[in-house]
Amino acid sequence: MTVRIGVIGTGMIGRDHTRRMQQVLAGTQVVALSDYNPDAARAVQKDLVPDAKVYDRGEDLIAAPDVDAVLVCSTGSTHEPYVLAAIAAGKPVFCEKPLATTAEGALRIVEAEAAKGSRLVQVGFMRRYDAGYRMLKQVVDNDIGTPLMVHAAHRNPTVPDTYGTPMAIHDTLIHEIDVLRWLLNDDYVSAQVVFPRKSSHAHSGLRDPQMVLLETAKGIRIDVEIFVNCRYGYDIQCQIVGEEGLANLPEPMSITLRKQAHLQNEILMDWKDRFIDSYDVELADFIKAAALGTAAGPTAWDGYVAAITSDACVQAQESGQIVPITLPARPALYD
Structure with a gap:
């Protein structure tokens, strides 16, 4: 099965992931692109995927019937709504970090995925694949x-x-x-x-x-x-x-x-040279799981825990104090 991918965000990492899926990895095809700057999406289309359709809105790309799975590579503030839309559509979604710009936003993603009852989200913590x-x-x-x-x-x-x-x-x-x-x-x-x-x-x-x-x-x-x-x-x-x-x-x-x-x-x-191979491995893992309608690798819960911990560290920067980190009960989906 060829997994048909839609890429939201065609900047440096989105372009590189598109190249990777078109030229390096098997079992996948990029069929759709979207970016807040349509010219950037069209440039990637021209250079890498001339047959892909360019969408003005990421939400329309997610809803497209010929898109099986989604890569979210756009600016961090857009991650939460795009990931939530992919979960609502029942489509596997790979989201570059951060999962959301706030811990509350990441929790909303965790709750939406848990309510759906199946893993659909993979977060781009590529070091696990190094x-x-x-x-x-x-x-x-x-x-x-x-x-x-x-x-x-x-x-x-x-x-x-x-x-x-x-x-x-x-x-x-x-x-x-x-x-x-x-x-x-x-x-x-x-x-x-x-x-x-x-x-x-x-x-x-x-x-x-x-x-x-x-x-x-x-x-x-x-x-x-x-x-x-x-x-x-x-x-x-x-x-x-x-x-x-x-x-x-x-x-x-x-x-x-x-x-x-x-x-x-x-x-x-350059960090891209240090971890370049891990990007290949993590996306291969995502594609393999997406072919089965699910997700692998770092979870939405992992993204949520990272957000809580990050917030505590910033609070510690500002206060100079030892800041406690408290997590809620982990949903059974992530056991």
């Missing part, structure tokens, strides 16, 4: 004993002047929030944020770096360094300390070079 993180998951589950501590870092070479302090949580830490829950099979109960000495490379509206301290329900302590002006590269680190050993996230594959009295490895500068 080969390195999957290797780390295997070791954590089987080889190092009970996890006790996690030391992690998320470093970018630089960010634009429009990047503010809360974005270090909502746009950057959000990936660690999800992938660490998955690695540890645990939920968070508190968050604290502390600020070291400010980097001279950080603009006036940004406090950088920062340290996020999380505690889980099982008592695991997590520290995550967020440093978005580190200059030297895009660097993702994760070390999990267990009772019987410790495990590190593998470095991306690269050639070790001996030259001019130096031993060196290339460091990536």
Whole structure:
């Protein structure tokens, strides 16, 4: 079966996902496009999918009878209404993060999906599909004993002047929030944020770096360094300390070079290069499930928990206090 896909949002990630489904993955065809800027949708149509229909409204694309499943790659504020419309139509929907811009909005999606009684939503937390993180998951589950501590870092070479302090949580830490829950099979109960000495490379509206301290329900302590002006590269680190050993996230594959009295490895500068393969794997997972009328991978509940945790971390940024994280009862659909 060929899954006919409609893509809402044809910016950088929407265009790349369209290319991926047309040129890399099997079992799928992009048949519809929509963007708030129709010219952007028509440009993707011309370059990648000349037979696709361009819709002025995402809601009309979702309702189209020849669209089997939907990709939501538009701006974050539009995610909630589009995902809710896809659920109401009974169509599997892949939503790039965030699931919604507020925890209340994400909860509305969870409630709508639970009322429908079947999984239809996959959230674009691609790190769960990264080969390195999957290797780390295997070791954590089987080889190092009970996890006790996690030391992690998320470093970018630089960010634009429009990047503010809360974005270090909502746009950057959000990936660690999800992938660490998955690695540890645990939920968070508190968050604290502390600020070291400010980097001279950080603009006036940004406090950088920062340290996020999380505690889980099982008592695991997590520290995550967020440093978005580190200059030297895009660097993702994760070390999990267990009772019987410790495990590190593998470095991306690269050639070790001996030259001019130096031993060196290339460091990536762009997040798209670091996780490019994981996008292929996550969308292949979505397509496989969508062919059966359902969804796989990170759930709407995962998106909701990430939103609650993010809000708590931003509150901790602002207050300097330890902020409790409380979750409601998880619907049976997500057990």
